[in-house]
Amino acid sequence: MTETLEKEITQRIEQIYPELVQTRRKLHQEPELSFYEFQTTSFLVETLHGYGYEVHQPLETGCIAVLKGGKKSDRVIALRADIDALPIQEEGEHKSEFLSRRNGVAHCCGHDVHTSNLLGAAKILKEYKDDIEGTVVLVFQPAEEKLPGGGRLLSESGILQKLGVQEIYGLHTSPYHQPGEVAVKSGPLMARPDEFTITVFGKGGHAAAPHMAVDPVVLSGQLITLLQSVITRHINPTDPAVLTIGKIEGGSAHNVIPEKVEMKGTVRTFDREVAEKIRMQMEQTIKAVTEAAGGSYDFNWDEGYPAVVNDADTTEKMKRVARRLIGVKQVTEIEDPVMAGEDFAFYQEHFPGTFFFLGSGSEESGSVYSWHHPRYNADERAMKTGVLILVGLALDSSDDS
Ligand code: NI
Numbered sequence: 001m002t003e004t005l006e007k008e009i010t011q012r013i014e015q016i017y018p019e020l021v022q023t024r025r026k027l028h029q030e031p032e033l034s035f036y037e038f039q040t041t042s043f044l045v046e047t048l049h050g051y052g053y054e055v056h057q058p059l060e061t062g063c064i065a066v067l068k069g070g071k072k073s074d075r076v077i078a079l080r081a082d083i084d085a086l087p088i089q090e091e092g093e094h095k096s097e098f099l100s101r102r103n104g105v106a107h108c109c110g111h112d113v114h115t116s117n118l119l120g121a122a123k124i125l126k127e128y129k130d131d132i133e134g135t136v137v138l139v140f141q142p143a144e145e146k147l148p149g150g151g152r153l154l155s156e157s158g159i160l161q162k163l164g165v166q167e168i169y170g171l172h173t174s175p176y177h178q179p180g181e182v183a184v185k186s187g188p189l190m191a192r193p194d195e196f197t198i199t200v201f202g203k204g205g206h207a208a209a210p211h212m213a214v215d216p217v218v219l220s221g222q223l224i225t226l227l228q229s230v231i232t233r234h235i236n237p238t239d240p241a242v243l244t245i246g247k248i249e250g251g252s253a254h255n256v257i258p259e260k261v262e263m264k265g266t267v268r269t270f271d272r273e274v275a276e277k278i279r280m281q282m283e284q285t286i287k288a289v290t291e292a293a294g295g296s297y298d299f300n301w302d303e304g305y306p307a308v309v310n311d312a313d314t315t316e317k318m319k320r321v322a323r324r325l326i327g328v329k330q331v332t333e334i335e336d337p338v339m340a341g342e343d344f345a346f347y348q349e350h351f352p353g354t355f356f357f358l359g360s361g362s363e364e365s366g367s368v369y370s371w372h373h374p375r376y377n378a379d380e381r382a383m384k385t386g387v388l389i390l391v392g393l394a395l396d397s398s399d400d401s
Contacts, residue, residue: 001395005131006325009395012124013387019123020383024116025098031085031105031112034146037061040083040115044140047119051126053138058159062142062150066163067125069132075397078137078160078168078351079390080344081118082111082144082151092375094366108376110173110360115140117171117358117383121390133397137163149305149343155350167314168353169393170344171386175367177332177359179381182322182389184356185334186315190308191240191268193341194275196282198223198263199298200250200290207255214295216261217250222289224248224263230281235274242268242339243278268339270307306345311352318354321392326385340371358386 032040041061048055053065062083090099090106100106122138137160143150154160160168177183200220205213224245235241243265250261269275283299290297322331334357344355360382361367367377 001392005128005395009124009128009391010388012127013120013384016120016123017384020116020120020387021380023119024112024380024383027112027115028095028098028107029101031100031102031107033087033105034084034143034150035061037083037142041140041142044083044115044119048122051123053122053126056159058157059142059150059153062154063140064159064163065122065138065140067122067129067132067136067138069134069136070130071133073134074164075134076137076164076166077134077394078139078165078347079118079121079394080139080141080168080170080347081114082141083115084111084143084145084150086145086372088372088374090374092366092377094377106374108374109145109371110376110378111144113173113360113378113380113383113386114171117386118390120383120387121394124387124391125394128391128395131395135163136394137165139168144343147302147304149346151305151343151346155346160347161350165351168347168351169314169318169390170347170353170355171358171389172342172355173360173378173382174357175361175370175376175378177357177361179359179362179379180326180385181330181332181359182326182356182385183332183334183359184310184315184318184354185337186310186312188270188307188309188337189334189355190337190342190345191270191339192272192275192307192345193304194267194269194279195302195304196265196267196279197298197300198286200261200263200286200295201297202257202259202293202295204259205257207257210257213257214293215257216295217258219290219293219295220248220250220261220263223286226285226289227282230278230285234281235278239274240270240337241274241278270309270337272306305341305343306349308342308345308355309348310354311348314352314354317396318356318389318393321396322389325388325392358382
């Protein structure tokens with residue numbers, strides 16, 4: 001990408017910025033839940049056709065747009081945005097002009113910004129088609145927020161393989177970084193979030209006669225403490241791992257020993273094998289404790305998304321492109337991975353790729369709340385940087401460095 005081209009594109013993004021904001025707000029007012037993004041999909045397909053894209057719809061919602069560049073090459077790069085909203089009742093005066101019009105559904109994770117961002121990149125890339133080497137694949141992915149994850153369905157559908165995708169990039173708004181900034185790291189970036197439910201069955205009875213009963217409350221208490229030892233005594237301390245029991249429910253009165261207690265929690269790791277070891281050790285512990293007391297158990301494990309692990313080469317490329325376009329100081333190196341999950345991980349099981357954070361936090365836009373908070377907002381200026389980097393990645397060719 002030449003300097004003249006860089007300047008031209010930066011100016012073009014300034015010109016289309018009002019349109020990016022308008023699109024973001026339109027999506028924000030009409031949010032749709034995971035796997036139900038029908039209206040959003042129609043809007044995307046129509047807009048992309050309008051830009052002159054070839055559009056595929058391998059799933060019921062979401063779509064994939066393909067642009068063949070003017071410079072012949074086998075290179076195929078994919079850029080991905082997620083399009084779904086969350087089951088949250090939205091709040092927030094900073095968004096009063098464009099609050100969600102749908103009760104209990106809101107874009108409280110910034111996916112409206114991601115979608116508008118990628119649509120902006122689509123518009124500009126089409127205009128600069130002749131400068132593109134190879135093919136650009138734009139992935140508007142449904143259902144990031146819900147298992148099994150739209151990322152999984154798309155990467156397993158085979159369409160990206162058929163299109164010959166060689167590398168993939170995705171981003172997420174971040175309230176922890178300023179607009180104009182991006183943050184990234186090579187290697188593990190986001191955790192693998194598995195979920196579990198433990199049901200401890202005892203034998204109900206009178207609180208005053210515990211010897212006649214099997215008390216699932218006492219057994220649960222033992223398990224809550226003992227299960228922490230699965231992490232500290234069975235897992236290599238250099239492997240990051242977290243086990244949290246976030247919900248416990250059982251009993252009905254102060255003088256009754258209940259029949260059962262149910263506990264729900266999550267295990268966060270960066271490695272399937274580590275997660276599997278934790279699962280097995282948890283089950284052994286639960287079995288031993290409940291059986292020793294004459295009780296029984298049910299242990300249910302729901303496998304979450306894999307960990308987001310950034311490829312070294314694509315991350316190097318992303319950093320090089322970003323540093324050049326927005327300046328070295330604006331590209332932050334993340335030190336510690338985040339224990340939240342992301343279904344971008346599924347693409348990375350098939351293609352080398354990089355996921356990065358797009359700074360969108362600012363006091364003036366009220367973007368000070370964490371993801372999934374009812375007041376979550378993203379500073380829209382983030383999109384100027386987002387579009388620029390996505391376009392830069394698509395226009396970058398290996399001989400640019
Ligand atoms: Ni999200």
